[in-house]
Amino acid sequence: MSKKIYLTGTHSLGVTNGGVATQTRKTFEACREFGLPVEIYNTWDTINPQNVGAFHIFSANYEMHHLSRTLYEKRIPQLVSSVFYTRHPFWKIAGIRAITKFISHFDSGTKSVFDYSHEVMKNAEFIMPNTSDEAKQIRQLFKIPEEKIIVVPNGVDKKFANASPELFKKKYGESDIILSVTMLGKERKNGLNMIKALGKIDSPSYIIGSFHTESNYGKLCKAELEKYPQIRYIGMFDHKSEMLASAYASAKVFVLPSWLETPGLASMEAALAGSQIVTTPIGGTKDYFKDFAVYIDPYSVDSIAAGIKIALKKDKNEQKKMKEFIFNNFLWENVAQAYSKIYGKFL
Numbered sequence: 001m002s003k004k005i006y007l008t009g010t011h012s013l014g015v016t017n018g019g020v021a022t023q024t025r026k027t028f029e030a031c032r033e034f035g036l037p038v039e040i041y042n043t044w045d046t047i048n049p050q051n052v053g054a055f056h057i058f059s060a061n062y063e064m065h066h067l068s069r070t071l072y073e074k075r076i077p078q079l080v081s082s083v084f085y086t087r088h089p090f091w092k093i094a095g096i097r098a099i100t101k102f103i104s105h106f107d108s109g110t111k112s113v114f115d116y117s118h119e120v121m122k123n124a125e126f127i128m129p130n131t132s133d134e135a136k137q138i139r140q141l142f143k144i145p146e147e148k149i150i151v152v153p154n155g156v157d158k159k160f161a162n163a164s165p166e167l168f169k170k171k172y173g174e175s176d177i178i179l180s181v182t183m184l185g186k187e188r189k190n191g192l193n194m195i196k197a198l199g200k201i202d203s204p205s206y207i208i209g210s211f212h213t214e215s216n217y218g219k220l221c222k223a224e225l226e227k228y229p230q231i232r233y234i235g236m237f238d239h240k241s242e243m244l245a246s247a248y249a250s251a252k253v254f255v256l257p258s259w260l261e262t263p264g265l266a267s268m269e270a271a272l273a274g275s276q277i278v279t280t281p282i283g284g285t286k287d288y289f290k291d292f293a294v295y296i297d298p299y300s301v302d303s304i305a306a307g308i309k310i311a312l313k314k315d316k317n318e319q320k321k322m323k324e325f326i327f328n329n330f331l332w333e334n335v336a337q338a339y340s341k342i343y344g345k346f347l
Contacts, residue, residue, distance in 0.1 A: 003053035008041035010063040030332035053346040062116035080124040131284020155332035156268040167246035179251035181266040185218025197304035248273035276311040292322030
C-alpha cells in the first residue's frame with residue numbers, strides 16, 4: 001500500500017468553523033485534486049505507521065500537543081501549519097516561559113501555551129507558516145532553525161472571482177455596501193472598535209459571521225451595534241453559500257481590522273470578489289495585499305473610520321490590480337503545488 005499524508009486539526013474545528021477549518025478543508029480538497037495521496041485523519045481509524053508518509057497538523061497549540069508527542073514517539077513524520085502569531089512582546093513571553101520552567105521543577109505538568117506551541121513545532125520536520133511575519137516571529141521566539149521553516153501561503157477559492165452581487169441585492173435591496181465577515185465577540189477580531197468606526201460613517205454596513213454574545217466583550221459588541229441603524233448583522237452563512245459570495249461582490253469596501261491576521265481568508269475572498277480592503281498591518285497581511293489595501297491602526301477607532309473613508313474613494317483600477325495579484329498567486333491550486341514539493345519528501 002502506498003503511503004499517504006494525513007491532514008488533521010483541533011477537535012474544535014467543526015464547532016468554530018472559522019478560517020483554520022476552511023484552510024484545512026480546502027487544502028485537502030486542492031491537494032487531492034492535484035493528485036496528491038491525502039486523507040483527513042479520523043481519530044477512530046487504526047493506522048499502520050508503515051503506510052503513513054507524514055501527518056500534516058494545522059495549528060501548533062496545546063490542543064495538538066498530545067498528538068504531536070505521540071507521533072514523535074512513534075517516529076511518524078509531522079508537518080505543521082503553525083497558525084501562530086502573538087501580539088505579546090518577546091520579553092513577556094520569555095518571562096512566562098521562565099516562570100513555568102521554574103514551577104515545572106516541582107510540578108512536571110506545568111506548561112505555558114507557548115511551551116505547547118514550541119514543542120509541536122520542535123517535533124515537526126517542517127513548519128509552514130502562512131506569512132513572512134509569522135515565519136520571522138517563530139524563528140526569533142522559539143529559535144527554530146531557518147531550514148525547517150517554509151512559508152506556504154493561504155489560499156482562496158477562485159469561484160469568488162466570478163461572484164455576482166445580484167442575489168444579495170435582491171434580498172437586501174442594496175449594493176456598494178461596507179462589509180465585514182468576522183467572529184463578533186471574539187476580542188482578537190476587534191469587533192467593538194470596528195462597530196464604533198462604522199457608526200461614524202453614513203453608509204450601509206453589513207456584518208456576517210458568528211456572534212459570541214456569551215462573553216462580556218460580546219455583550220459590549222451587541223450593545224454598541226444596537227446604537228447604529230445603518231449597521232446590520234445578518235447572521236452566519238455557510239462558506240459554500242452563494243449568498244456569501246454575492247455579499248462579497250456587493251461590497252465596495254471590506255473591513256477586517258483585527259488585532260492581527262495571517263492574512264484573513266475573508267479578506268482574500270472579498271478582494272477576489274472585487275472589494276477594496278481595509279485591514280490590520282499586523283501578522284503578515286502585506287504579503288498578500290501589498291500596497292493595494294488600506295492599513296489601519298486596530299487600536300484606534302478614528303484610524304479604522306478614516307481607513308474606510310479612504311477605501312470608499314479609492315480608484316477601481318487599484319482594486320483590479322489587487323484582484324489580479326490575488327488570482328495569480330494565491331488560489332488553492334497554488335497552495336497544492338507548494339505542498340506537493342514538501343509532501344514529496346515523505347512519499
